[in-house]
Amino acid sequence: MLDYIPIITPINYLNTPIDILRLDLIHPLYGGNKYFKLKYNIEKARVSGLPVLTFGGIHSNHIFSTAAYCHEYGISCIGVIGGDEKVGQFSPTMIFAKDHGMQLHFITREKYRTKTETSFLDELKKKFGEFYLIPEGGGNHEAVEGCKEILTSAQEKYDYIFCACGTGSTYAGLKLAAKADQIVIGISVLKGENTLIAEANKWLKEFGQQPISEYKGQLVDHSTILNEYHFGGYANYDQQLIDFKFEVENWFGIPLDYIYTAKLMYAVFDLLNNDRLKKDAKILIVHTGGLQGNKAYEARYQLIPIL
Numbered sequence: 001m002l003d004y005i006p007i008i009t010p011i012n013y014l015n016t017p018i019d020i021l022r023l024d025l026i027h028p029l030y031g032g033n034k035y036f037k038l039k040y041n042i043e044k045a046r047v048s049g050l051p052v053l054t055f056g057g058i059h060s061n062h063i064f065s066t067a068a069y070c071h072e073y074g075i076s077c078i079g080v081i082g083g084d085e086k087v088g089q090f091s092p093t094m095i096f097a098k099d100h101g102m103q104l105h106f107i108t109r110e111k112y113r114t115k116t117e118t119s120f121l122d123e124l125k126k127k128f129g130e131f132y133l134i135p136e137g138g139g140n141h142e143a144v145e146g147c148k149e150i151l152t153s154a155q156e157k158y159d160y161i162f163c164a165c166g167t168g169s170t171y172a173g174l175k176l177a178a179k180a181d182q183i184v185i186g187i188s189v190l191k192g193e194n195t196l197i198a199e200a201n202k203w204l205k206e207f208g209q210q211p212i213s214e215y216k217g218q219l220v221d222h223s224t225i226l227n228e229y230h231f232g233g234y235a236n237y238d239q240q241l242i243d244f245k246f247e248v249e250n251w252f253g254i255p256l257d258y259i260y261t262a263k264l265m266y267a268v269f270d271l272l273n274n275d276r277l278k279k280d281a282k283i284l285i286v287h288t289g290g291l292q293g294n295k296a297y298e299a300r301y302q303l304i305p306i307l
């Protein structure tokens with residue numbers, strides 16, 4: 001396991017100092033929040049002696065990190081991938097995963113939707129034998145346990161802690177680790193009626209903490225997950241978001257990914273612009289990584305940096 005030392009990049013926006021917690025820098029291959037989500041899962045898999053089996057799409061950060069982490073620890077792993085093999089096998093993420101020893105098993109999107117059903121898991125057991133299962137996106141109890149370690153005592157000074165949310169397990173880990181008076185704000189990258197709050201609450205309850213609730217307006221004493229910055233849903237974008245991403249990278253020298261951290265940074269700046277945060281508050285933004293997906297994203301949408 002990594003010897004985790006938090007790395008902070010300080011920036012200044014509208015005379016507001018903001019610290020960025022650079023999880024993207026903690027490991028070149030399985031850095032980002034995925035390290036924390038995987039660490040106890042990989043440990044359990046190693047003890048069990050079973051191969052890891054997990055699910056993801058052809059550009060998945062979770063698949064990338066799982067392949068790299070298992071490769072380093074000599075654990076065999078199987079990636080069940082939703083998508084067409086003829087196209088998918090050429091995604092940089094799939095090439096990387098295969099090069100790092102992950103056995104790829106492509107299934108149709110229809111089949112992929114049944115990935116949590118017992119009958120399908122039984123089918124996979126027949127094919128691959130017993131395995132240690134990590135759900136899609138890596139969101140499980142072990143992941144939340146790992147994400148509690150993102151914050152150390154050095155982060156107790158912040159009034160606000162921000163992160164991007166896909167399954168909500170990173171958010172739950174941060175919320176559980178934060179002190180009671182710290183406001184933890186998640187930014188949903190998914191469209192949909194606040195299912196993420198329910199997801200996060202499932203974890204908070206499991207760990208014995210009070211639930212969060214939906215909240216709009218000024219964010220002065222509420223921890224919540226905001227659903228206002230998804231830009232049309234998962235992996236969707238508009239020109240404003242793209243311009244913003246390249247501006248942030250140029251101004252502050254902090255690389256962002258399109259799917260999570262660009263929307264996260266946009267949200268924090270927008271909240272500041274609209275006076276929705278406490279004055280003179282100390283702000284921490286958790287950079288969860290995900291940069292591996294940028295190349296394919298740019299190729300897919302023909303996004304050209306405005307440099």
Ligand SMILES: *Cc1c(COP(=O)(O)O)cnc(C)c1O
Pocket residue numbers: 032033034061062137139164165166167168169170171257260261288289290291
């Ligand atoms: C996976 C991922 C997330 C989402 O984490 P959850 O625990 O699923 O909410 C956020 N940011 C990046 C860069 C990711 O790869």
